[in-house]
Amino acid sequence: xxxxxxxxxxxxxxxxxxxxxxxxxxxxxxxxxxxxxxxxxxxxxxxxxxxxxxxxxxxxxxxxxxxxxxxxxxxxxxxxxxxxxxxxxxxxxxxxxxxxxxxxxxxxxxxxxxxxxxxxxxxxxxxxxxxxxxxxxxxxxxxxxxxxxxxxxxxxxxxxxxxxxxxxxxxxxxxxxxxxxxxxxxxxxxxxxxxxxxxxxxxxxxxxxxxxxxxxxxxxxxxxxxxxxxxxxxxxxxxxxxxxxxxxxxxxxxxxxxxxxxxxxxxxxxxxxxxxxxxxxxxxxxxxxxxxxxxxxxxxxxxxxxxxxxxxxxxxxxxxxxxx
Numbered sequence: 196x197x198x199x200x201x202x203x204x205x206x207x208x209x210x211x212x213x214x215x216x217x218x219x220x221x222x223x224x225x226x227x228x229x230x231x232x233x234x235x236x237x238x239x240x241x242x243x244x245x246x247x248x249x250x251x252x253x254x255x256x257x258x259x260x261x262x263x264x265x266x267x268x269x270x271x272x273x274x275x276x277x278x279x280x281x282x283x284x285x286x287x288x289x290x291x292x293x294x295x296x297x298x299x300x301x302x303x304x305x306x307x308x309x310x311x312x313x314x315x316x317x318x319x320x321x322x323x324x325x326x327x328x329x330x331x332x333x334x335x336x337x338x339x340x341x342x343x344x345x346x347x348x349x350x351x352x353x354x355x356x357x358x359x360x361x362x363x364x365x366x367x368x369x370x371x372x373x374x375x376x377x378x379x380x381x382x383x384x385x386x387x388x389x390x391x392x393x394x395x396x397x398x399x400x401x402x403x404x405x406x407x408x409x410x411x412x413x414x415x416x417x418x419x420x421x422x423x424x425x426x427x428x429x430x431x432x433x434x435x436x437x438x439x440x441x442x443x444x445x446x447x448x449x450x451x452x453x454x455x456x457x458x459x460x461x462x463x464x465x466x467x468x469x470x471x472x473x474x475x476x477x478x479x480x481x482x483x484x485x486x487x488x489x490x491x492x493x494x495x496x497x498x499x500x501x502x503x504x505x506x507x508x509x510x511x512x513x514x515x516x517x518x519x
Contacts, residue, residue, distance in 0.1 A: 219268035229456030275390025330451035360394035428466025444475035
């Protein structure tokens with residue numbers, strides 16, 4: 196009965212809230228205990244957010260079991276929201292079959308009813324249900340496999356561009372030695388950067404467990420430290436750990452304990468392109484000239500873009516030229 200009610204509400208909201216977006220900043224609001232303040236979180240209410248995709252799902256999680264992207268707000272909406280689903284849903288114990296899970300991943304990877312595959316830097320609109328998990332609010336399927344619980348992602352603009360990373364220092368987010376600064380007002384501390392792309396300069400990477408999915412630490416010259424989570428990008432296997440000081444660019448994330456949602460903050464870096472000066476992937480350090488769609492690959496998609504503009508003229512001094 197509840198599933199039927201969810202489905203009816205979903206249909207109603209998808210038609211009545213079209214074009215109306217919720218703010219990431221409001222969605223991520225927590226109280227002094229680190230718990231969400233919006234009483235509609237985790238209910239049948241449908242939320243709509245807009246923003247820029249920050250990552251490729253397979254560079255963040257094992258897509259054989261999970262799927263997740265982060266979408267960051269724009270125009271003063273200084274926060275971001277994870278969009279998540281999982282093959283094995285807890286605590287409901289509902290499990291997608293292999294075929295159904297492949298269908299779900301394919302659906303989430305592509306724009307509605309098209310062959311367009313999302314990539315970092317795309318501007319999108321996400322519509323779906325919410326769930327509070329270990330310190331942050333996600334858009335997800337509320338651990339249900341019924342299609343009525345699905346979220347939808349709609350492309351608004353391809354290759355709009357990644358946001359400029361917010362430059363922060365470790366003394367803005369941790370106390371000595373590695374105690375996160377928690378301020379539920381978000382005037383300062385870790386909550387201020389929830390779900391955003393940030394940059395921390397001049398730090399050293401601590402630890403020897405360099406590799407995909409590993410947790411390490413970064414440390415500044417004063418000795419302050421912060422948790423670093425490496426994504427699943429192939430660069431963490433292809434290249435060795437950078438030595439000495441380096442800048443780090445990643446998604447500011449949180450996965451706290453259930454008992455204390457005011458801890459568990461970390462910087463999540465998806466991939467490393469081996470440049471030696473900035474721990475990040477090519478999307479921030481710069482694209483190859485021929486990477487026209489800026490997806491960090493030079494492939495047939497770039498060739499198709501070139502072919503689409505073949506022989507077009509944009510010379511304003513040529514009277515026979517058609518300016519696009």
